[in-house]
Amino acid sequence: MSWTAVARKDFQDARLSRSLWLLTGLFVLFAAGMAWVYTEIEALGAGDPQITALGLYDFLASSATLFVSIAALVLAYKAVAGERDSGSVKLLLGLPHSRLDVVLGKVVGRTATLAVSIVLGFVVALGVIVTLYDAYSLVDYALFVGVTLLFALVYVSLMVGISASVSTSGKAAALAFGTFVVVELLWGAVATAAVYVANGFALPATMAQYPTWYFGIVSLSPSAAYQSALATVLDGASTTGEVIGGTAEAVYLEPWFGFVWLTLWLLVPLAVGAFRFSRADL
Amino acid sequence: MAAIEIDRVTKRFDEVTALDELSMTIEEGEVFGFLGPNGAGKSTTIDILLDFVRPTSGSCTVLGMNPQRQPEAVRQRVGILPDGYHVYDRLTGRQHVQFAIDSKGGDDDPMALLERVDIADAADRKAGGYSKGMTQRLVLAMALAGEPDLLVLDEPTTGLDPAGAREMRRIIEAEVDRGATVFFSSHILEQVEAVCDRVGILSEGELVAVDTIDNLRDATAAGETLTVTLSTPASESAIADAEAVTGVQSLTTDGATLTISCDGNVKMDVLDALESAGHEVVDFSTEETSLEDLFMQYTEVNA
Numbered sequence: 001m002s003w004t005a006v007a008r009k010d011f012q013d014a015r016l017s018r019s020l021w022l023l024t025g026l027f028v029l030f031a032a033g034m035a036w037v038y039t040e041i042e043a044l045g046a047g048d049p050q051i052t053a054l055g056l057y058d059f060l061a062s063s064a065t066l067f068v069s070i071a072a073l074v075l076a077y078k079a080v081a082g083e084r085d086s087g088s089v090k091l092l093l094g095l096p097h098s099r100l101d102v103v104l105g106k107v108v109g110r111t112a113t114l115a116v117s118i119v120l121g122f123v124v125a126l127g128v129i130v131t132l133y134d135a136y137s138l139v140d141y142a143l144f145v146g147v148t149l150l151f152a153l154v155y156v157s158l159m160v161g162i163s164a165s166v167s168t169s170g171k172a173a174a175l176a177f178g179t180f181v182v183v184e185l186l187w188g189a190v191a192t193a194a195v196y197v198a199n200g201f202a203l204p205a206t207m208a209q210y211p212t213w214y215f216g217i218v219s220l221s222p223s224a225a226y227q228s229a230l231a232t233v234l235d236g237a238s239t240t241g242e243v244i245g246g247t248a249e250a251v252y253l254e255p256w257f258g259f260v261w262l263t264l265w266l267l268v269p270l271a272v273g274a275f276r277f278s279r280a281d282l
Numbered sequence: 283m284a285a286i287e288i289d290r291v292t293k294r295f296d297e298v299t300a301l302d303e304l305s306m307t308i309e310e311g312e313v314f315g316f317l318g319p320n321g322a323g324k325s326t327t328i329d330i331l332l333d334f335v336r337p338t339s340g341s342c343t344v345l346g347m348n349p350q351r352q353p354e355a356v357r358q359r360v361g362i363l364p365d366g367y368h369v370y371d372r373l374t375g376r377q378h379v380q381f382a383i384d385s386k387g388g389d390d391d392p393m394a395l396l397e398r399v400d401i402a403d404a405a406d407r408k409a410g411g412y413s414k415g416m417t418q419r420l421v422l423a424m425a426l427a428g429e430p431d432l433l434v435l436d437e438p439t440t441g442l443d444p445a446g447a448r449e450m451r452r453i454i455e456a457e458v459d460r461g462a463t464v465f466f467s468s469h470i471l472e473q474v475e476a477v478c479d480r481v482g483i484l485s486e487g488e489l490v491a492v493d494t495i496d497n498l499r500d501a502t503a504a505g506e507t508l509t510v511t512l513s514t515p516a517s518e519s520a521i522a523d524a525e526a527v528t529g530v531q532s533l534t535t536d537g538a539t540l541t542i543s544c545d546g547n548v549k550m551d552v553l554d555a556l557e558s559a560g561h562e563v564v565d566f567s568t569e570e571t572s573l574e575d576l577f578m579q580y581t582e583v584n585a
Contacts, residue, residue, distance in 0.1 A: 002354070005384040009381045009384075087364070087366045087367045090334060090366070091367050091370075091421065093353075093357075094332060094357060094362035094364055094367075095385035096386060281334070282329070282335060
């Protein structure tokens with residue numbers, strides 16, 4: 001169980017990173033700013049206060065997905081490959097840690113580091129909410145932060161998995177950034193392309209003719225899965241998952257299935273990375 | 283039980299053969315110097331012993347355990363000063379040593395270890411600001427955590443000034459007195475000569491010699507060069523007498539000065555022979571064949 005020592009060391013090390021503090025500062029401003037901006041928008045068309053608060057989570061969640069995914073990338077893409085590059089991995093593995101301990105310790109240490117930033121940002125945002133809103137639920141807010149922390153764990157795990165599967169920081173950077181672009185920015189296009197190919201290199205005429213699995217693909221990206229998961233715990237929140245899956249019937253379009261996708265994103269890339277790292281010559 | 287046993291280990295990286303059927307044994311409690319020019323395969327050997335890289339064929343044991351099967355158990359009892367490492371720039375010296383102690387599940391005092399390597403005053407500074415020598419001392423302190431049974435030191439004197447190198451020697455000796463085995467690689471031969479019980483010379487992935495330094499010196503042609511100055515030019519018979527002394531390999535004369543290549547232990551016999559032939563020895567000096575010469579001889583012959 002020596003991953004705990006690795007995680008502690010990694011937390012001590014990573015939390016001193018300047019880029020992390022820069023990102024955290026931005027996120028604190030962003031989260032608080034989003035909470036404030038939302039009150040301005042809400043003032044334009046005031047509605048049921050309960051709905052209002054839930055709408056705020058969607059608003060916060062969309063900024064959180066961007067922050068968490070970018071921060072996880074910056075924080076974790078060099079976690080393993082960077083140590084192989086510099087040679088500090090020889091200090092790390094000269095001590096009685098297994099390579100799996102190193103990978104797991106990195107995931108836990110870097111997630112803890114990112115969690116500090118996330119909690120900091122949401123505590124400040126909570127201050128704004130308490131000041132500006134009449135109706136809010138602390139339980140819902142805690143659930144929201146909890147699911148966001150799970151999303152952070154998933155993203156860090158994905159990035160550490162990528163980092164562990166290659167030998168240099170350069171390759172890790174390319175693969176991590178490429179994954180981010182595909183999964184966060186181009187995912188809709190990927191799903192559309194899959195339909196295009198499956199449909200005999202033509203797109204169906206209307207959205208209603210799209211196959212059910214198209215919505216499955218759309219909802220499996222980490223951030224879509226995160227929003228589905230949020231919808232499950234924050235009863236009644238409108239989410240991407242529910243909206244796109246609204247017409248189709250499939251178990252993988254249920255909002256709770258977001259947790260399944262998150263679990264797969266948590267485990268599969270990490271398992272591949274850990275396996276490749278365990279067989280590598282350093 | 284042998285501390286390290288390497289049995290026909292071969293390691294190929296793509297098309298390059300780094301180690302070619304290397305076999306050797308290091309006994310418990312000895313100080314073994316692993317010599318060879320850069321690129322000879324020293325670090326690869328050490329990397330295999332610690333499971334940083336896997337052999338293409340062959341096997342090895344460290345403290346009776348196979349590092350490929352039980353890498354953590356091996357490293358639990360080994361202290362390592364690797365080559366080409368990098369410290370964590372943002373962590374302090376004390377945090378580094380504490381990490382090593384925590385990793386080994388020990389209860390050493392990090393300050394005591396830092397004092398042993400003489401950088402206690404820099405304990406709370408970030409290691410990124412350390413000089414090369416201080417970094418080397420820091421990593422040595424990490425290696426000493428948990429009283430390892432085997433110390434593996436890859437080029438330990440890199441970056442150390444002469445005083446630091448002396449301290450390194452003192453620490454190695456203290457560790458051996460405690461009962462540890464020390465395996466270290468170097469190309470700084472004087473260091474090896476001063477502390478090692480035995481040395482192995484590696485050249486192009488093959489072990490070309492393993493023995494005590496004295497034996498290696500005896501095994502090579504010239505053990506010592508003896509220069510003798512006589513009061514008068516040497517007579518024919520004196521030269522013949524000196525050449526007849528067992529252990530003398532060659533003798534040249536330049537007036538009253540004789541230059542004699544011989545084994546290390548026969549210089550008094552040579553001086554006696556010259557004096558009994560009627561000469562007066564005004565002055566003499568000896569020059570030991572340096573390990574450097576030995577080393578060159580071994581590695582060049584095989585190159």
